[in-house]
Amino acid sequence: MKLIIAVVQDKDSNRLINALSHENFQTTKLATTGGFLKEGNTTLMIGCQDEHIDDALKIIKENCSQREQMVAPISPMGGNADSYIPKPVKVEVGGATVFILPIESFYRF
Amino acid sequence: MKLIIAVVQDKDSNRLINALSHENFQTTKLATTGGFLKEGNTTLMIGCQDEHIDDALKIIKENCSQREQMVAPISPMGGNADSYIPKPVKVEVGGATVFILPIESFYRF
Amino acid sequence: MKLIIAVVQDKDSNRLINALSHENFQTTKLATTGGFLKEGNTTLMIGCQDEHIDDALKIIKENCSQREQMVAPISPMGGNADSYIPKPVKVEVGGATVFILPIESFYRF
Numbered sequence A, B, C: 001m002k003l004i005i006a007v008v009q010d011k012d013s014n015r016l017i018n019a020l021s022h023e024n025f026q027t028t029k030l031a032t033t034g035g036f037l038k039e040g041n042t043t044l045m046i047g048c049q050d051e052h053i054d055d056a057l058k059i060i061k062e063n064c065s066q067r068e069q070m071v072a073p074i075s076p077m078g079g080n081a082d083s084y085i086p087k088p089v090k091v092e093v094g095g096a097t098v099f100i101l102p103i104e105s106f107y108r109f
């Protein structure tokens, strides 16, 4: 048994929790502010048997890997909005920081 | 020294924190959403000397074990409220998921 | 690699996060209520290579140690406000509870 602590972006967290739940991993979501990644991240705790660690990591990787995304930039405040043509820009989104912690014992009551 | 991480139901958390505090266990309560148990749970971190682990587990078990409770069901929305006689139903409440983590070192400043 | 879990007072947390960040430590801030210290504390998770543990502890100690502070007391409710001369009182502020946890493995995706 291990405790997986995964810090992921908010926008990826629900998809990840659903994907983990679909494979019978139970997760606890901690409210997180600031952190390892850019603003707006979520910390998940996942209790996991040793033989399922690789599966859990695969699911985290599939749902949260850092990737590029085209986004429409916010128009500049106080600028000349008429002549401003927003051009989509590439940004890095996603990313996961994952700690796997040993557990001395585990109980359910 | 160990770090106990306990995920319990919100409704049991204050009673548990009081019971732990009464026995001189210091707890930190993390805001939690969703998780190992049904919606509405709380994660507690409890720093604990090795020889007191059994005491802490006993207190968690006494205050948070899964148990049955009779609850009045919510009357159906849009149904015929006049003819609706609510019959109490048995539901499972409580429950605790407890991880005991080894600590390499511990400091107070 | 270790996972440092530090419970500090809210009022010290931003200064600590900035000081850690300045030395390239990445922290995740968990919303915390109640706990090891007086009301209003914050839990930080800091992933840390073994050889940098002492640096991280030094920064935590410098920014969060328990110390005395003179504060103006709140004037008594319903008392005779005219004749009330607030006298600053010494209070203990700050303090940090720090757990260093071993990590079995660590990933970034």
Ligand code: NI
Pocket (backbone or CB within 6 Å): A049, A052
């Ligand atoms: Ni299995």
Ligand code: NI
Pocket (backbone or CB within 6 Å): B052
């Ligand atoms: Ni003792």
Ligand code: NI
Pocket (backbone or CB within 6 Å): C049, C052
């Ligand atoms: Ni280095």
